Amino acid sequence: MELVENGGKKHHEIQEEKVMATSMTLNDYINIQIPSSENNELINHKQKRFLDFLKAHPSKEWFQKLGFIGRLSPFTFLRRSTSVSQPRPSVLTTEERRRRFRVPFVRKIDWPALIKYCKNWAKHPSNIAMLVWLSFVAVGIIILGLLMLGLLNGALSKSERTRWTEILNQVLNALFTIMCLYQHPRLFHHLVLLYNWRSSDIAELRKLYCKTPFRRPNERAHITFVVILLHITCISQYALCALYWGFTSKTRPDWAENLFIGVGIAAPVIAFLYTTYSPLGKKYESETDEENSEPAVNMVKLGSKRVVITNPEWIGGLYDIRDDMTVTYLSFFCTVCVFGWNMERLGFGNMYVHIVTFILLLLAPFLVFTVAALNINNEGIKYTVEIIGILLCFLGLLYGGFWRSQMRKKFKLPKSLFCSGNATMGDFMQWLFCWSCSLAQEVRTGNFYDVEDDSFCMKEEESARPELAPLPREAVVSPVMEMKKDGGGLDVLPVSVGGSSVGKDEALRPPLQPLIDMEVVVQPSKN
Structure with a gap:
């Protein structure tokens, strides 16, 4: 009887295990991850990004948000110790690793530039x-x-x-x-x-x-x-x-x-x-047209x-x-x-x-x-x-x-x-x-x-006055002459300048150079 009962119990337990095995889903199993080379590379990449963040220099946008860029810009002797554009070597020596562990926001002073700046500042008499x-x-x-x-x-x-x-x-x-x-x-x-x-x-x-x-x-x-x-x-x-x-x-x-x-x-x-x-x-920045008016002023000047x-x-x-x-x-x-x-x-x-x-x-x-x-x-x-x-x-x-x-x-x-x-x-x-x-x-x-x-x-008044300005009484007569045919000969008449003509007072008329040097050939008229 005991054997039968024990056998029945074992058979019943085996049946229950089969039923449980058929009723369990995929989520009931324990997820065991086997480490692989891809997972190790992912972990190393995350650690590297975290270390790069700790050693990163503050960007220009970060300083602009805090308002430091404008105030430190005149002092050229303050500059970053390393350039961001320089590629980072993949393999670092022990000495380089020691140097890379530093405070992130420390800046290196360019002593020659600082000395030059101080000399130029001290040359000004008011600064002296x-x-x-x-x-x-x-x-x-x-x-x-x-x-x-x-x-x-x-x-x-x-x-x-x-x-x-x-x-x-x-x-x-x-x-x-x-x-x-x-x-x-x-x-x-x-x-x-x-x-x-x-x-x-x-x-x-x-x-x-x-x-x-x-x-x-x-x-x-x-x-x-x-x-x-x-x-x-x-x-x-x-x-x-x-x-x-x-x-x-x-x-x-x-x-x-x-x-x-x-x-x-x-x-x-x-x-x-x-x-x-x-x-x-x-x-x-300029929000108005104040600067646009400057070119017009310059054009006038x-x-x-x-x-x-x-x-x-x-x-x-x-x-x-x-x-x-x-x-x-x-x-x-x-x-x-x-x-x-x-x-x-x-x-x-x-x-x-x-x-x-x-x-x-x-x-x-x-x-x-x-x-x-x-x-x-x-x-x-x-x-x-x-x-x-x-x-x-x-x-x-x-x-x-x-x-x-x-x-x-x-x-x-x-x-x-x-x-x-x-x-x-x-x-x-x-x-x-x-x-x-x-x-x-x-x-x-x-x-x-x-x-x-x-x-x-x-x-x-000096720049506006021409270099060779005629006298007022000389500005009336022009050396350009006009030949006019009148009856039996030709008359030589001066051309007035500016709408004015020679007055009746012949004594005030200056001598005409073309009349002295130029020969005038007069042909008789055919009557």
Whole structure:
């Protein structure tokens, strides 16, 4: 019985396995993948693409989305370490693999290009003056930082540290005040341009505050905001200067000093960031027909019969003051006003900005450094500060030399190579030691020519007049003669020019050359 039961159970289990086998579908089986060479190549390809992504350089489109391409484009010494167009080798050595594991966004600096860029930047006279100013400011800030951090406690006593801290504060205050005084006339001029908002004013403001010279939304409001921030910077420096001059180190309120210092630092930083990341710092394409009007203007200018002087000359020598005594007297007694007027008519900016800036360069250093010296207790330092102020006033004449150099380069005037063969240094020396003679020569040159399209042209009345113009009484008669048959002979009659004929007064008629040289053969008439 047990055998039968066991046999029946086995038979029943076998039947159930057959039924289950017939009822299972394809999805009930376990999917077992056997690795092959194609799968390995696919996995390696995916890994390679992932590693290439990690080592990839950021594309130009990615930088354009973040807004970095336009701001880094002037600096050519920043470039990618490898070129994207270079093919990548399939097999890499161990050293190359080590070099390829680097930070993706690190850029290599082209040191020769960087050095060349710095040399060209330092050659500009205004940049040289900026470097000198920055060097004095940097030295003062470093020494002041050492005193405030207590690193000079062992070398100086407490009273000496307090005195030297006040001296450095006064000197730094004078340096920053002078810089604000030099820049403030231009900022006032920019406010005037914003108020007028004419086409020429808009073009000038776009060159200074916009990345591209094209129209952008609400550009007037954006530029006004930046200009106001720069004015706040200058005003905060003036208020800080009043604190240093009106109070001593003990009576000076710390909260007011810290407030004006903070505002003076924050305002220019905000202005820089706003100019960079606002619509002013973005590239805009031309959406209007503003540029289409320029060819028409150029065609009109080409149609004008003006003679451009390709090789102009200085009118008179440097010491030829007798050529125009009026200009000589005005250049000596009204140097600043004549200089500003001459700069504006030559196309170098606003007259009033030049006048105010020149006056500040000549007077502000003496006033600022003298007042700062009054608040210094050390006699040696006091006299040194006063002497520096006087020297800076004397060096203010270099402002005229700078613009003389710009005039020479713009209009291609002859160079003066008497100062070690350096033309720019020669312009500076001429203004430094004989400013009235240099200014008179510049004015005489500007009077002799007309300025058009950044070049010297011949005077309009001279270029319009023909070279061989007859006298008024000679323009009546023409040498062309007309032979008229009248009765028994031929009469020689002059042909009138311009509809006029010879008058009755024969004494005023000039001799006719054709009648003197030409033989006239008269044949008798047949009657």
